[in-house]
Amino acid sequence: MKWFDAFFEQSSRKAAQRVSRRSSLVRLGRVLVGTALVLPVLPFDRVAGAAEPAHGKKKEVDDNQCEYWRYCALDGFLCSCCGGSVSSCPPGTEMSKVAWIGTCRNPKDGKDYLVSYNDCCGKTSCGRCLCNFNLGDRPAYRMGLHNDINWCMANTSSMFHCTTAVLVGEAEKAS
Ligand code: ABN
Numbered sequence: 015m016k017w018f019d020a021f022f023e024q025s026s027r028k029a030a031q032r033v034s035r036r037s038s039l040v041r042l043g044r045v046l047v048g049t050a051l052v053l054p055v056l057p058f059d060r061v062a063g064a065a066e067p068a069h070g071k072k073k074e075v076d077d078n079q080c081e082y083w084r085y086c087a088l089d090g091f092l093c094s095c096c097g098g099s100v101s102s103c104p105p106g107t108e109m110s111k112v113a114w115i116g117t118c119r120n121p122k123d124g125k126d127y128l129v130s131y132n133d134c135c136g137k138t139s140c141g142r143c144l145c146n147f148n149l150g151d152r153p154a155y156r157m158g159l160h161n162d163i164n165w166c167m168a169n170t171s172s173m174f175h176c177t178t179a180v181l182v183g184e185a186e187k188a189s
Contacts, residue, residue, distance in 0.1 A: 080145035082179075084129050087116030087149045089161040090177030093134055095143035101180045103134035109178065110135055110165040116150050117185050128182035135166035137175040 075081045077100040078092065084100060085092070097104035113132040120127055151161050166172045 078143060080143065080147065083118050083120055084127075084179040084181065085145050086118035086147050087114075087129070087151060087161055088131050088177055088179055089146045089148065089151075090131075090133060090144070090174070091140040092143035092145060093140075093176040093178045096134075096140035096176040098134060098176065098178065101178050103178065104137075104140070104176065107134040107136045107175045108169060108171070109133075111168040113165050113180075114161055114163070115182065116161070118149065126185040126187075128185050130178075130180040130182050131161060131165070132178050132180055133165040134175045134178060135169040136171040136173055138173060140176040 075083070077084070077094045080088075080092070082100075092100075093103060094100050098107070103109050110133040113130045116129050116131060117126050118129050119125070148161060153160065164172065164174045166174050
């Protein structure tokens with residue numbers, strides 16, 4: 015059984031050598047130094063960072079988002095999310111004959127504009143991009159100044175599908 019003892023003695027010594035605290039520290043040190051030397055020279059993809067808006071600059075809001083400036087007094091589903099656009103109805107629907115008018119400020123030029131919120135009629139509710147901003151909205155007893163109304167009421171079909179935000183023109187400054 016001598017060979018057996020010798021074999022195990024040798025294996026144990028080798029194992030002890032391999033996993034000794036000192037050799038582990040040496041290995042760890044090598045890894046750390048190697049990482050510190052190699053990482054800074056690796057090519058990083060900085061394209062994502064370049065796509066970020068510059069500090070202080072706001073990301074542009076498109077007309078599929080409730081925060082788009084023309085929707086400041088819109089209550090309904092955005093037609094731009096329903097197959098239409100900000101100022102046109104989706105196919106198969108018809109623009110309401112009556113509407114309510116809001117006043118919104120265009121952040122690009124700082125001017126106020128009149129916006130006509132016409133509903134698109136003739137199909138069931140679109141159900142996408144529901145927005146509810148109420149700038150200038152008045153209680154329902156002043157119907158013409160209220161946005162929570164189905165403006166398809168005067169159309170052949172009073173079924174409400176979505177709401178547009180048609181630009182009417184620049185608002186006059188109050189004197
Ligand atoms: N003007 C949008 C709308 C339609 C139906 C009911 C409430 C609001």
